[in-house]
Amino acid sequence: MPSDEMWINMGPQHPFNHGLWNLRVKLKGETITQAEPIIGYLHRGWEKMVENRTYSQIVPLADRLCYGSSLSWNHLYCLTAEKLFGIEAPERAKYIRVAVLELQRITSHLTWLMAVGTDLGSYTIMTWSIRERELFLDLLCKLSGARMTYNYCRIGGVRNDFPENYERDVNRTLDEFERRLRDLESLMDENEPFLMRTVGIGKMDGKTAMNLGLTGPIMRASGVDMDLRRLDPYEVYEDMKFEICTHTDGDVYARYRVRMDEMRESMKIVRQAMAEAPSGPIRVKAPRCPPKGNAVCHVEDPRGESLMYMVSDGTERPYRLKVRSPNFVNLSASPPMLLGFKISDVPAIMGVMDMCIGETDR
Amino acid sequence: MRIEERRYTKADHFRATGYVLKTMKVTFKGAIRATKNRPCTILYPWEKLLYPDNFRGRPGIVLERCIGCARCAKECPNQCIEMVTIELPDKGKVKRPQVNLGRCMMCGNCAEACPTNAMIVTPEFELCSYSRGGLIFDPVKLQHPHKAGYEVNYSFALLSEMNAGGEIKTYAKNDNSVHDTIVLDGAKCISCSRCAKTCPTGAIEMVETGEVNPKTKKPIKQPKFDNTKCVVCEQCVDVCPKSALSVKEVL
Amino acid sequence: MSNLYIELTNFTEWLLGLVAALLDWTKLGFLSDFGDWLQTAPVVDFVSTLLVAVIFLITAMMFGLCFIWQERKTLGRFMDRRGTQVGFLGFFQNFADGIKVILKEHIVPKDSDHLLFELAIFAYLASTFMLFGCIPYSDNFYVIDVDLAVLLGIAIFAFGPFSILIGGWSSNNKFTLIGGMRAAAQLIALEIPLLLCIVSVAVLTGDLSFVGVVTWQEENIWLIVPLCIGALTFFIAAIGESERIPFDLPEAEAELVEGWATEYGDVRWGLQMASDYFRAYILCGLFTMLFLGGWAGPEFIWAEAWYLSKTFIVFFFFIWVRAATVRIRTDQILKLGWRRLLPLAVVNLLIAVALKVAGVF
């Protein structure tokens, strides 16, 4: 007796999805035959709202695009605005930005690890990664005064310089985090049930990933060595010595592995950027109205390639500001990852994709 | 150039990896550490986290320094600051900012834009109240004991000097020698002296310009700007009926 | 006969004598006859057994609730956070939950099967309470000591999956249907290795009553030494039976919200959660009884205290495994149950038989 197929709404309010989005899944028994993500529950009309605010007022709003890694969006907006105004941040501000961006990348990956912990059912992973993330939140709070939405970059530089002996604190935190990362990794890498839940699940090879527009750690896990910090270097990433972490499997374990290695690479970058930051001014006075024209800039967000396209008509308000969120496209490419796997694999696949609905719906 | 990826060879299902023993060793070590010295969580209402001085809680105000220039109201992304007339003992009826904390996102832009550091960023974040009205802080309620760490000062360099190369000087936020200036377009000015009345810092004074108004035989007066007092609040630019004033940015 | 039973019979005799005296005082004919009938042996026997059962049930439930407290505190320490802070050292948390659960409104889904919806929880609870009776604390603190106590316990234990299936099906919700089927499949798959381990214990010790097993272990050695594979299989199967983290899929929050008990809201949900911990308590009790020599231990503390301390230590291992692993999928659980635990249990049975035949014990 062929069991007919059942549509299940892993709906907007569901314990497994982080943020408001709905995954309609067609089940045949336990295996998934069709999947359709539905978004739009958190659409705030960010791009329309931004069109009646001045350039300097949008800076804190750009933080609120994705609360997981707010600094990378703040920085992307300021970088695009600098291209539009035709100005450039001073040398020291660039080094500060790179160091703080990499700190934010580690924090964002730890937030992702917290989500993976709850989805796979082990609350120890969750609480331990929150505890490690607390180290970095204190650092960034000491620097900018806020814990999540930092509002730290400005058009033409950064808000304030490092507080005194900040570099000593950062190095001390990174050494401590090195030890704790080893504990975290052994909590998962040598944990057979974790490997049973993640190896060989949600497979996607490089070619289809590239065609579907996937970017970021998910793409690098499928064996495509694409990292915008190396491909199209911005700020001072050219002379930062770090390696790109890739994996060839393309399954959930590979994505987890890539992100854990990326955390180690980010630590190297932070140390190098902190050491080499020259002295000098940290901010340039930006004019009020940019020349007419448009500017585009894309950076390596912890989730993938994030891009901003800005059109100005000479007044002090942007004419059009388009945001390309990496998660928007990764989510559109998720159905092929889900087909053929079981319903209890959905949290594993979706959890490791580091969803951030704020930037998807804008 | 790539990290050699540690290939996880998926051997037979049941292998002697200790299956879950290594993880149990790590968690047990964590448990011992948590019982020996206190766990890392704090009991919130009784113990509180230590916040740095520059922690951005709700905005606060130092009424003595405030000159009512409304730059914070113009700069706020959520438009939650309004100028409200209050009765000050020494200055009489003046306009001071009133912040609607229900809308405020604590971005600290108002403290950054304030030329006299009257608006400060206080570390206070416990703001629950029984009604939405309770969150609208009028200037008196907005006050907060002042500490040096709460002010938001930044130093900036000028674009022209950056491009010119050579030694780059950095200027403080409210450095009077370097800021935008107001420019008067003489033809449009009808010398109604409205800008002189609205200027909060008294930086504008009407000065005879020598010509005489043929009809009323009185000397024509036009505003002159004293740059050391001006804080570029653009109230004069907005109030001028003939929009004769405009801002010339220093770059 | 256990001392508990003997003392209680004296107490009931005194009590019924009092009642009879009261009835005689009224000087009405049939009342005094009724008083005499009360003092006859079968009534006294019935009332005292009833009292023993009530006392035993209350102590067992108290220790079951202590398990909840122990889990919260220990799991907290594993995760570098404090456990509950309600009341002295967090003890009042259980009563707080109880009060909250009792005050909740009783909601029955509109087009669900009302009778079965109510029945499922109480069937699940009844099987748990019956199991309390089977497990003695020590040789003079138990409810019944029949020869086939172990077999009776396992038979009642097998009753669980039916109530879960009924509960899942009757609340007319897709998720609970899937949750119910998964729970039943998992419980049955892990019951077979459980039984084989118990059979191996029975083979070695020669009888099926708990008191017999423990006295055998007191004379010889604890059964965990010869049957260590059996103990390990029993431990893993017990984690699966009590639906705890590595095998926690029936009510996996991540995708099935609360599994088969999603629609239960008030006291029924509270009872269901409590009976999960009671079943864990029973399995820990079984483990100590069969493999760790029950109440055998040096005399300086009571036998019951020995039994309970060993049960709490076994439950500590349950929590330790929960803190360390992630949840695994249903088909992996079933594969583990049928392909890994069953062979191990059979090997353990061979060892037991070999030891018996060789006459080592």
Added chain:
Amino acid sequence: MSQVIVYDSPDRSVEDVTNDIRSKFPSVEVLKVAPRRMHLRAPREVFLDLCKFMKDDLSFEHNSCVTPVDYMDHFTVVYHISSWTNHIMAEVQVDLPRDDPTVDSITPLWGGANWHEREAYDLMGVVFKGHPDLRRIMLPEEFRFHPLRKDFTVGRRV
């Protein structure tokens, strides 16, 4: 075990890629060429062939973004297509008249553009011919207007 695809050094420089495009498509106007950047303006008719050519011969593997912009008298859809082998990002502008804003969809070429085009249709009302399932993605189905257009005044009764 698939090998890692590597993009270390760019194969071809920006100039000779633009010369290829100039020679193949005379009607495409090259606005600006910068290191690792290329700005083109393509008429609507030639656009799909240009994309095919870029994908197959010039190895442009990734379509970053599809941006509709409302310039009051006409629409412009700006495509950002990047080639990882040559380390180039191309910005292609396509102007559409205001009365019938339709353009060929590039979802068959790059799957990544699927949701971008649906969002452009949903918020700006640009119709993409050949799109697999062009329907609204953010707003509910029964909405009749497109909010990101300049003539949509904020705050009016909907």
